Amino acid sequence: MEPGGLKNVDTVEIPAVPVFSWSVGNFMEKFFDGLKDGKLMGIKCPKCGRVYLPPRMICERCFTENEEWVELPLEGTVESFTIAHVKVGDDGELEDLETPETIGMVKHKGADTCIVARIEGLDPADAGVGMRVTVVIDKSAENILDVLSHYVPC
Ligand SMILES: [Zn+2]
Structure with a gap:
């Protein structure tokens, strides 16, 4: 014990519970x-007219900053798809899915790129390129990425 009741220490254990939150930023907001x-x-x-969905800040073709927001139809066309039989669990390990999921690349009329999302409400065996689908929006989703x-x- 040092004078004054203090002692030298080499290590101090401090319990920490990190809480993370992140912003999607003004652009994706x-x-x-x-x-x-x-x-x-x-x-x-604004330079080449390419329309991005999901939006991207910079045009991948001409490196111009994208700035004109355009509303696209909620219906789109499946351009490609895959059937998932496993998922990445919370521990980072692969887990078998009880029922396979259809993951599609969907292109909306007026867009030049595809958006990737699950397609529900069908037997994966019935999925096909050219299938018409409509987006389902969950306004009450806790995670903004799940909206x-x-x-x-369709
Ligand atoms: Zn461009």
Whole structure:
């Protein structure tokens, strides 16, 4: 014990419970705000006219900053899909799914890119390229990334 009741220490254990939160940023916030209003918003390159869904800040073709928000139809077309039989669990390990899930790349009329999401309400064996689907929006989702919940066949 040092004078004054103090002692030298090498290590101090401090219990810590980190709480993380992150922002999607001002740019993506417009996309998610649109979803909460029931709108699917893409963004258009002012130079080459390419429309991005999901939105991207910079055009991948001409490196121009995208700035013109455009409302796109809620219905889209399956351009490609896969059937998932496993998922990544909370511990990072692969877990078998009880029922396989259909994951599709969906292109909306007026967009030049596809958005990737689950397609529900169908037997995965019935999934196909060219299938028409509509987006399902969950305005009450706790996680903002889940507001665009999934797609269902039209
Ligand atoms: Zn461009």
